Amino acid sequence: MITFTSCSHQRPAYTPIIVYSQTKTEMGLEITHPNTCIRGCCHSDSIPLHLPPSSHTLLHPIARGAESVVYDGTLDGKKVAVKKPVLSTSDDINKFHKELQLLCKLNHEGIATLVAAHARPPNYMFFFKFYEFGNLSQKLHVEEWSPSIDQALKITRQLANALQYLHNIGIVHRDVKPANVLLDKSMRPHLADFGLSEYKQDLKKVTMENWRSSGKPTGGFHKKNMVGTLIYMAPEVLRKEIHTEKSDVYSFGISINELLTGVVPYTDLRTEAQAHTVLEMNYTEQQLTAAVVSEGLRPALAGTESGAPPRLLSLIQRCWDADSDSRPSFDDIITEFDLIIGNNNSSTVEENAVTESSSDDSTKTVQPFKENINWFSQGENILKSVYESGFDVKSWSKYSENSSLYVPVLSWGSFATCGRRETMEDTHFLMPRLWNEDDIHIFGIFDGHRGAAAAEFSVRAIPRLLQTLDCTKSPTDALKEAFINTDIAFRKELNNQHKYKAFIQKDYRPGCTAITALIVQNRLYVANAGDCRAILCRAGCPYPLSKDHVASCLEERERVTSLGGEVKWQLDTWRVGPAALQVTRSIGDDDLKPWVTAEPEITETVLSGDDEYLVMASDGLWDVVSDLEVVNIIKNTVKDPGMCSKRLATEAAQRGSNDNITVIVVFLRPVSTAERIY
Numbered sequence: 125m126i127t128f129t130s131c132s133h134q135r136p137a138y139t140p141i142i143v144y145s146q147t148k149t150e151m152g153l154e155i156t157h158p159n160t161c162i163r164g165c166c167h168s169d170s171i172p173l174h175l176p177p178s179s180h181t182l183l184h185p186i187a188r189g190a191e192s193v194v195y196d197g198t199l200d201g202k203k204v205a206v207k208k209p210v211l212s213t214s215d216d217i218n219k220f221h222k223e224l225q226l227l228c229k230l231n232h233e234g235i236a237t238l239v240a241a242h243a244r245p246p247n248y249m250f251f252f253k254f255y256e257f258g259n260l261s262q263k264l265h266v267e268e269w270s271p272s273i274d275q276a277l278k279i280t281r282q283l284a285n286a287l288q289y290l291h292n293i294g295i296v297h298r299d300v301k302p303a304n305v306l307l308d309k310s311m312r313p314h315l316a317d318f319g320l321s322e323y324k325q326d327l328k329k330v331t332m333e334n335w336r337s338s339g340k341p342t343g344g345f346h347k348k349n350m351v352g353t354l355i356y357m358a359p360e361v362l363r364k365e366i367h368t369e370k371s372d373v374y375s376f377g378i379s380i381n382e383l384l385t386g387v388v389p390y391t392d393l394r395t396e397a398q399a400h401t402v403l404e405m406n407y408t409e410q411q412l413t414a415a416v417v418s419e420g421l422r423p424a425l426a427g428t429e430s431g432a433p434p435r436l437l438s439l440i441q442r443c444w445d446a447d448s449d450s451r452p453s454f455d456d457i458i459t460e461f462d463l464i465i466g467n468n469n470s471s472t473v474e475e476n477a478v479t480e481s482s483s484d485d486s487t488k489t490v491q492p493f494k495e496n497i498n499w500f501s502q503g504e505n506i507l508k509s510v511y512e513s514g515f516d517v518k519s520w521s522k523y524s525e526n527s528s529l530y531v532p533v534l535s536w537g538s539f540a541t542c543g544r545r546e547t548m549e550d551t552h553f554l555m556p557r558l559w560n561e562d563d564i565h566i567f568g569i570f571d572g573h574r575g576a577a578a579a580e581f582s583v584r585a586i587p588r589l590l591q592t593l594d595c596t597k598s599p600t601d602a603l604k605e606a607f608i609n610t611d612i613a614f615r616k617e618l619n620n621q622h623k624y625k626a627f628i629q630k631d632y633r634p635g636c637t638a639i640t641a642l643i644v645q646n647r648l649y650v651a652n653a654g655d656c657r658a659i660l661c662r663a664g665c666p667y668p669l670s671k672d673h674v675a676s677c678l679e680e681r682e683r684v685t686s687l688g689g690e691v692k693w694q695l696d697t698w699r700v701g702p703a704a705l706q707v708t709r710s711i712g713d714d715d716l717k718p719w720v721t722a723e724p725e726i727t728e729t730v731l732s733g734d735d736e737y738l739v740m741a742s743d744g745l746w747d748v749v750s751d752l753e754v755v756n757i758i759k760n761t762v763k764d765p766g767m768c769s770k771r772l773a774t775e776a777a778q779r780g781s782n783d784n785i786t787v788i789v790v791f792l793r794p795v796s797t798a799e800r801i802y
C-alpha cells in the first residue's frame with residue numbers, strides 16, 4: 125500500500141515582508157523600493173520604474189512612429205515626452221524590457237535622458253526630458269533650418285561624443301539618423317531611440333537568431349536585420365552581413381553630411397551626375413542598394429562653400445568608407461575633430477576679415493533694372509485685391525471636436541522637371557501644417573499653358589487665400605472660392621498690364637490647370653480644374669480622386685456648348701474656342717471665359733487606416749503612366765515620398781513624356797523601418 129505523505133503546500137511559517145521605502149531622484153521624483161519592472165529584470169538606483177497614476181498626464185501626441193506614439197505630457201508638474209510603445213505581441217513586451225534595461229544604464233548629456241518609466245501592466249511608458257526643438261530631420265527639412273557652420277560643427281562634435289560614450293560601454297545604436305537626434309533650446313543634440321540598439325557581444329547572436337527564425341535569408345530575415353533606414357545603412361548591413369559598431373560610424377558620416385548640405389541623401393541632382401549606369405535618377409530599392417554596395421555610390425559630399433573645413437569633408441568620406449575596418453572609431457573621430465575645430469576657429473577670423481574688406485566694394489554694385497513682371501509676387505499680393513480691409517487668421521481645427529477621429533500621419537515629397545521642354549510652366553506648393561495646426565495640410569500643382577504666368581501667380585495666390593479664410597466656410601466652399609478669386613484676380617492683373625504696359629503682347633492669354641488636396645483631420649478634399657490628376661492608394665489599390673476636364677469628355681463638351689462656347693474636332697481631338705484649348709477648366713485663359721471655367725470639381729473622402737498614400741501629378745505623368753502602374757512603381761521604390769515622386773517623374777520621362785512633369789507624393793501613415801525596405 126502506498127501512503128502519501130502530505131507535502132506541505134501551506135504557507136511558510138512566516139511571510140517575507142516587502143519593505144516599501146522611498147528615496148528621491150535628482151529631479152525630485154520619488155522612487156518607491158523595490159524599484160524594478162514587473163518582471164524584476166529592470167533595475168535602477170536613480171530612475172523610478174513605476175509611478176503612481178496621479179504623478180503624470182499625457183497631453184497631445186507629438187509623433188506617431190511605426191512602433192510607438194510619443195506624447196507631450198507632465199510628470200510631477202514638469203514637461204516631459206512620453207513614449208508609449210505599441211505592444212501587441214510578447215516579442216514587443218520583451219523588446220520594451222530590453223530597451224528599458226539599456227536606457228537605465230545610459231547617462232550622458234549627448235543622449236536623450238530617461239527620467240522615469242512605468243513598466244507594469246497595463247501601462248508601459250518611457251518618460252524622457254522634453255527636447256523643445258524636435259528632431260534634426262524635421263528641423264532641416266520641414267522648418268528648412270540652415271545651421272551656421274559653427275552650429276553644425278558643435279552638433280557634430282556632441283553627437284560624436286555621445287556615440288563614443290555608447291561604443292565605450294559596449295552598445296551599438298544601429299539607427300543613427302537625423303530623425304533620431306533631438307535638439308534642446310540651445311540647439312544641443314541628444315541621441316534618442318534605442319529601439320534597435322544591441323550590446324556588441326550580442327550582435328552576432330541576434331543576427332543568427334533572426335536568420336534561424338526565418339529559415340532562409342529572405343523575407344523575415346531581411347526585415348529583422350536590415351534595421352535602420354535604408355539610406356543611412358552601411359554596405360555591410362545592406363549585404364546582410366553582421367552589424368558592427370563601425371556601421372554606426374557610416375550612418376554618422378551620412379547624417380553629418382546631410383546636416384552640412386541640408387539635402388536628404390541621394391536626392392541632390394549633383395549625385396546623379398556622379399552616379400552612372402543603372403541609376404540615372406531611377407532609384408528602386410534594389411538599385412540603390414546595389415549602387416551603394418558595389419558601385420560605392422554615396423550622397424553628394426558637402427562642398428567647401430558650406431564652410432566645412434576640407435579636413436572634415438575627408439573625415440566624412442572615411443566614415444562612409446565601403447570597408448568597415450578603414451572607418452575611424454569614435455575615439456579617432458574626436459581626436460581628428462578637435463584638430464579641425466582648432467584650425468577652423470582661426471580660419472573663421474581670417475575669412476571674416478576678408479568679407480569685411482570686400483563688402484565695401486559690394487555697395488558700389490548696382491542692381492540691374494528688371495522689366496519682367498514677376499508673376500509669383502503678383503500672386504502673393506492677391507490679398508490686397510480680394511480683401512479691402514483686414515482679415516482674421518482662423519482655422520478649421522475645431523471643425524470637428526471629435527477627438528476619437530482617425531488622424532492620418534503625413535510625410536510628403538515632390539519632384540518637378542521640365543522634361544524635354546525648354547521651359548518650365550508647372551508650379552507646385554507643399555503646405556503641411558497650415559496655421560501651425562497638426563491636422564490641416566494642403567498641397568497643390570498648377571500646369572501652365574501659353575506661358576507660365578498663370579501657374580506662377582496661382583501657386584502663391586491659392587495658398588494665401590486659403591490661409592486667410594473665414595473659418596465659418598466649409599473646406600469645400602473655401603476651395604471653390606479660392607480658385608474663382610484667383611482666376612478673377614489674375615485676369616484683372618493681366619488686363620491692367622495690357623492697358624498700361626506696352627511690352628506685353630496683346631494676344632498674351634496665359635492659363636493653367638490646377639489641382640489641390642486639402643486634408644482637415646480625417647477628411648481629404650481634392651479640388652480640380654483641368655487635367656492634373658490625384659489618386660489615393662487604399663489597401664493597395666488606386667482610386668481616382670479627380671476627373672479630367674478635357675473637351676473629349678462629353679459632359680464637359682456639353683457644359684461648354686450650353687454656355688455658348690464652341691468646341692471643334694481639330695487635328696487629333698476636341699478643342700475649345702479659337703485658341704483650340706484641350707482643357708475645359710482653368711485659371712486664366714481670359715479669351716475663353718466663361719466657357720473654360722475656373723470652378724473646380726471637388727471630391728471629399730473620409731480617410732481611414734487603409735489609406736496608404738496620395739499621388740498628385742500634372743498630365744506629363746498621367747499621359748504615359750497609368751494609375752495602376754503608379755501603385756506598382758511605388759511598391760518597389762524606397763519608401764521616401766521624395767524618392768517616390770522622383771522615381772515616377774523619371775519613369776514618365778523615360779517613357780517619352782514630352783511635357784513638364786510634376787509629382788507630389790503624400791504618405792498617409794507612418795512607414796515602419798521594415799516597410800521602408802520592403
Ligand SMILES: Nc1ncnc2c1ncn2[C@@H]1O[C@H](COP(=O)(O)OP(=O)(O)OP(=O)(O)O)[C@@H](O)[C@H]1O
Nearest residue numbers: 187189190191192194205252253254255259303317
Ligand atoms: N524627448 C523628446 N522630446 C521631444 N520630442 C521627442 C522626444 N522623444 C521623441 N520625440 C519625437 O518623437 C519622434 C519619435 O521618437 P522615437 O524615434 O524615439 O520613436 P520611434 O517610435 O522609435 O520612431 P521611429 O519610427 O523613428 O522608429 C522623434 O523623432 C521626435 O520628433
Ligand SMILES: [Mn+2]
Nearest residue numbers: 189303304317
Ligand atoms: Mn525614431
Ligand SMILES: [Mn+2]
Nearest residue numbers: 191317319320
Ligand atoms: Mn525606432
